Amino acid sequence: LQRRIGVLIFEFRNFLDCLDGVVFRARIKNLRYKSYRGNSGYYIDGITDVLGGTCLIVGCLLHFFKQRPLRSITHKTNQTLSTRMSRSSDNESEEADLIILNLDDEQKQQSTNGINSNTFETKTRIIIALSLFSVQYALAGMFWNREVEAYEDLLDSYINQSRRQGLQMTILHSPLTILMFYLWRYLSAINVQDYLIFAILFDRTWEFIQKINKIGCLCLLITVFVTELHIDQIRSILHLF
Known part of the structure; x- marks a missing residue:
């Protein structure tokens, strides 16, 4: 108002x-x-x-x-994805699955812990x-x-x-x-x-x-x-x- x-x-x-x-x-x-x-x-x-x-x-x-x-943390997430996926070229599908699971865990942890000062x-x-x-x-x-x-x-x-x-x-x-x-x-x-x-x-x-x-x-x-x-x-x- x-x-x-x-x-x-x-x-x-x-x-x-x-x-x-x-x-x-x-x-x-x-x-x-x-x-x-x-x-x-x-x-x-x-x-x-x-x-x-x-x-x-x-x-x-x-x-x-x-x-x-x-x-904005979108670019950081994309950078993390590209960095992790470039580490292993042999098992790309398995690495991608692990990345998705890790990102889900990080998002759940942020939602439970609340918003910190870095955001x-x-x-x-x-x-x-x-x-x-x-x-x-x-x-x-x-x-x-x-x-x-x-x-x-x-x-x-x-x-x-x-x-x-x-x-x-x-x-x-x-x-x-x-x-x-x-x-x-x-x-x-x-x-x-x-x-x-x-x-x-x-x-x-x-x-x-x-x-x-x-x-x-x-x-x-x-x-x-x-x-x-x-x-x-x-x-x-x-x-x-």
Whole structure:
């Protein structure tokens, strides 16, 4: 119950974070979705985002220290099987039967003796996993701001030439540009944060962090590389006209 209440409070914080930009644009009577970099509100919003993300990571760390997640032992069992079966090539069937019996005995012994401390993740592994996730989280936010600023300067800036304006609209609605926007829609820092919130809601936080540490960083780096190539291509096309 406390976990779900915390998720609702943090989501309400995200709602207010998204609302402040709408209120600011309404006050200056600007209906365009544009980031106004350089003013005090922009930096205050960035600082609050950093503080919110830091509190979220620290909360996960304290939760894992209080209730350490179980360690996956599947790979250890498979390694034990392969090691034992490679010892004898003459009587493989008999050895396999003995291995199965030994594994059954070990599982029964663990169930009778209870869960020992070796079945939990160590604090060092927890810190490393959360540190890797934090780096990916920070990189997603940093590159998101960089790419959005680049696209705004190239495709959303006013140009006093009808031909270049038409070219801007053509590039903006091209399938490749739409693909880039959709990739960043799912890989931006705010969405990574939402994924973590949903994992916390359904009590799958450790599994989510392990999975995203394996594939998330690679997907982010590939997206950044492709986006930089796309931005350079747009810049070269616009400079020709």
